[in-house]
Amino acid sequence: MIKKKMIFIVEDDPDICDLFKILLEDQGFKTTTFSDIKDFEKEIKLHKPDLMIMDVYVHGEDGASMTKNLKNRKETANIPIILVSAKNSLEKIAKESGADDFVSKPFEVNDLISIVRKHLQLH
């Protein structure tokens, strides 16, 4: 049996979090969701996912800084991170934080799926 790829979702809006979860699980991925960046920080020390979807603001915490931090750590530097936000300057934020890609809210679900698949090299 092929092991399912694990995706961590860091997103504080519960409905959008559900959307990511259902969407990605429908595609055969395993997901773990975090609405709090501190819970995510604890978990990432213990388990490494195959990809992360990170909101730029999670309950006032800065997902972009977290991305920068993860990209500077040897053990997480190679895990693809996709930044998501409704901010118009998302492209710039993504570039500065070192994220591998970005998806602007609102997004086309098929676009999100293909970006995720691209970074998991499933094309």
Added chain:
Amino acid sequence: MLINKNTLESLEEKDVLKIVEKFTQTGIDVLSADFGFMFWKRENQDTYQLVYTSPKTPYTPSLPRKRGYNYKASLGRIPYFISNPKRDLLPYMKSLVIIPIFYKSHQYGNIVLCFNKKRVFVSEEEPLIMTLSNSAAQVLTIHKNNKKTERDSVKLLKQKEEFFNIVSHELKTPVTTIKGFSQLLGNKIQKTDTQTRFFLDKIDTQTDKLVRLINSLLEVSRLENGKLEFKKCNFELSALVKRVVEDLNIAIASHTISYSNTSKFWISGDDDRMEDVVTNLITNAAKYSPSGSKIKVSVREKSGLAHVEIEDFGFGILEKDHQKVFGRFFRSKISNKENLPGLGLGLYISNAIIKYHSGTLDFKTKKVGMGSIFYFSLPYSGHKINT
């Protein structure tokens, strides 16, 4: 007249030090003083600081002492003439005038004018110095108020931008959910369920429209704060217009959009924003003209500029509206018709984009009911006539 109205107005924008310098110098000139300086009173304190000394001041004046001449002048609130001091203050200060600068009960400070030789003051000089004192106080007050207004309006703009940012973020979050779940539902239904798919497409189209409206509001907020961002690249204008026409011919089934060009033009600027302008002008043309009518788009050279025209055969623009077309939230009302959808921000933003590219956007209306031509002209860096 010592200080005329023009002097007052011209001083409004200068900073405090310039004002102080100007009035001290005027005092020196009027009384033929040898030098002068100004002590500025610290806000809510009974202490002073030296803010200005005239060019010929032979020493650094020491700060006013309690019960000294400066304090006496401040208490009296009127100019204090000392032609024969009780003791020699300094070898080069045989007489002096201390001019307190008061506006109502607020004291800005004291201008001190000094004489190397003993000087007798005549009574006619007193009103002259009073005028100087009052004028200085008025100018400083105008300056202070202007600065406050400036600070307040900057603060207000910032608050407005923050408000728009929050609102746009808060609006986009539910839209993301609506759009995402309706698309997810679309993925789950049977291919044959065309009716459900039709409903979901409607939801999708309307949420996209909502996002465009939110983005327009955000753009206006940025535009007014001077924060609209432009990228810098080189693009060929006729190809860009042609591409937009091709896309809109698919999206706008109700109209036939023709395209012609005689030249290629290389423009330096933001191609995405230019695409927004062309899209906006063509969709407006479609919005304000009857279904089935034509829209003609052309790109050519005119008076040394790249010239793009979008001609429709619609309702035209009423003469009373001509001045308002490029204003914010302007929406043309068509007789016998309900208001058409939109916020009336498209032309306002388009105009700003064209201006940024050093171009002009304008329109001419044929007879009302015969349609309009919207056109813009841009300077170009390269040009090639089609062969």
